[in-house]
Amino acid sequence: MTTPTRPSIADLFRSVAHAVPEREAIVHRSLRRTYAELYDRGERLAGLLAARGLGAHRERDGLQAHESGQDHLALLLHNGPEYAEACLGAFASRVAPFNVNYRYTAAELKNLFADARPAVVVYHATLAPTLADVLDELVGAPLLLQVADDSGNPLLPGALDYEEALAAAPSHGSRPATSPDDLYIIYTGGTTGMPKGTLWSQYGIWRATLGGAAFPEEVTAADVALAAAATPGRRVLGAAPFMHGAGGWQLLATLLSGGLIAIPDRVHRLDAADVCALIERERLETCALVGEAFARPVADEMERRTYDFSSVRAFVVGGGATSPGTKERLLAALGDRAVLSDGAGATETGRIIQADLTLGEKAEPGVFALTPRACVLDHARTRTLEPGEPEIGWLAAHEPLPFGYLGDPVKTAATFPVVAGRRMAVPGDLAELRADGRLVLRGRAATTINSGGEKIFAEEVERALFTHPAVRDVLVLGRPSERWGEEVVALVLLEAEADDDQLRGQAARQLARYKLPKEFVRVPEIRRSPAGKADYVWARSVVETVAKGKT
Incomplete structure (x- = not known):
């Protein structure tokens, strides 16, 4: 099914793993996993899924552009080796993996799963309570694979322990022939409204953003493996959340080129000291940071303490705005040996614009x-x-x-x-x-707020606030933030008393914490056109006036 010059991701990783089996692929805390080990664990998961009849049921040439003929696997995981294993195992079994934002509330997770209809959910134990709240409302009963973590949460009813399931699965066996058109599904962050599952072919995403553009059109998986074996492989920081498009792309691009990805010890939040120590300890070369929310704390830490960053050749920022001052601070700490690469794109395109900056150059925002x-x-x-x-x-x-x-x-x-x-x-x-x-x-063009790399749809926040009985009208927008790039502000027209904690608490029942307004501005009216359209020029002037009053 797979033609020699259009390999699938499963084909590519298999060839690379066989070419560099003893090379380290992933480092996380005390765990150091080689390509051979990563391949074996992915194959075991693939065997487990195939044994349950999961995979592809309709081929691409019989489907319309918006249709999937495969079973879907939800990646409800923090960064860790299991994220890579679950992706690779899904690819090898012709099950389509998709990312899930681990910050979602039960209501948000329910909406996502209603759209994605997962046949498998691989999740960290710390996220089990949220998942438990939606299982009864799902269509069908997905296979649950629970990854143990520091939370100590017990297995959900009917769930399998991830490690035990892999240990019991065969490492080798009959696997379906994969297709370059097998899916890799990436859910948007809500820029165009509610999250949408973007259906990439494995070959297409490899060509677009996972390194395939470096090869000629006529290329085989063996050609890619030879290229990987001919170099020592990039050493890459895996701090950007894999559940975001850019973070997941970085993970796969590294593994398909024979590189090493190093994951910080702390995965629930950014710890700049942890990140900087990891860069130094593992002699990392490429360090991706999610906009100002990641870049600024790392710059602060680099100035607070001296680290040996002589291995670093590039800081890559994206997924949110990074201030010119923070870029200059990062470059000043690295010296003239490194480049800072700022770029942008979308789930539907991959990274398609880029600006590279070296020491002494001034960035044009x-x-x-x-x-x-x-x-x-x-x-x-x-x-x-x-x-x-x-x-x-x-x-x-x-x-x-x-x-x-x-x-x-x-x-x-x-x-x-x-x-x-x-x-x-x-x-x-x-x-x-x-x-x-x-x-x-x-x-x-849409009313989207990008806060710390997270895309927040303003109308979704408005709908949540409207459920508070004291809210007569509300308008949500973003304002510049040195820490987050943008932060959420809500203009509220109240018809009864309600303090900020009460408003925020009501919204928190439906929204992840990062979507909650940083400030509520009480106004005597929300200006709208006769058709009900919000007057955003007026709204921004109000927010700017409030900000100036605090300085």
Whole structure:
């Protein structure tokens, strides 16, 4: 089924693991796992899934763009070796893995699972209580694999202990022939509304963002393995959450190139001292940080204490805005041997714009170079813009692209239009092209707030606050934050007394903590048009006035 020049991720990892079996693949706390060990554990999980009849039931050529013919596996996990094993085991068994935000409340998890319909859930024990609250409302009874952790939570009813299940599964056996069109599902963070499952083919995502662009079109898995064996492999920091698109891509890209990914000891939150000690101890070369929320604490720690970062060749920031000052501080600590790479993209495109900075250079906020797959469409989405055209258009990317959104043909057609005979992805970022060919990113058209790398849909927060009986009207927006890039602010019109804790507590029943407003601004009215549309110009002026009053 798999053609020699279009390998699946399962094909690629198998070949790389066989080429460098004794090379270390993952380091986490005291655990050091080689490629041979990682491959064996992935194969055991694949055997377990296949033995239960899970896998692909309809081939891609018989499906529409928004359809999946495979069973789905939910990755409800913090960063750890199990995240990689579950991905690789799913790929090998033709089960499609998908990411789950471990911060979700039971209500949010219920909505996600209603859309994704997982046949398997691999989850850390600390997340078992949240998962338990939604199991009775799921369609079908998924296989539950519980990964033990420091929480000590017992197994959920009917769940299997992850380690025991792998130990009992065969390390080798009959495995289905994989296809390059087998799915890798990535759920959005809610930029276009509620999260949507983006259906990437394994070959497509490898070509787009996992390292495949470095190889010619005619390439085999053996060719990729030879290239991996010919180099010592990159040593990469795995601090960015794997449950986000960029973090998961970094994990897979590292493993498909024969590199090592080192995961900090603390995975529930960022610990800058832990991260810096890990970079020094493991002699890491590439360090990815999620915007200002990660970059600034690391810069603080690098200035507080001296670390040996002579191995570092690149800091990669993305997933949220990083201030020019923080970028300069990171580079100053590293010296002239390293580059700081800032980039952006979307779940539907991968990283498609980039700005590299070295010591002494000044960054222009929001200005990037386009990668070969990127372009800017005119506002009507009928053609690509040329450099210097005085029009703000849509940042777009061309193939390889996802097939579409799971279960949503309308949104699929809207986001992946055909422009001048070429299929494009238009996720919703506004941009313009300078005469020098560089891109100025203007931001999302949708009312989305990016706080610490987390995408927060303003209307979702508004709906949660509207459930409080004292709230007559509410408008949610983001404001600049040195710590988080942006933070959530709610303008509220109340018809009864309610303090901030009461409002926040009501919203917390439906929303993850990171989505809760940092501040509530009480106003005598919420300005709206006759059609009910919010006046965001007025709203931002109110927020700015409040901020100035505190300085």
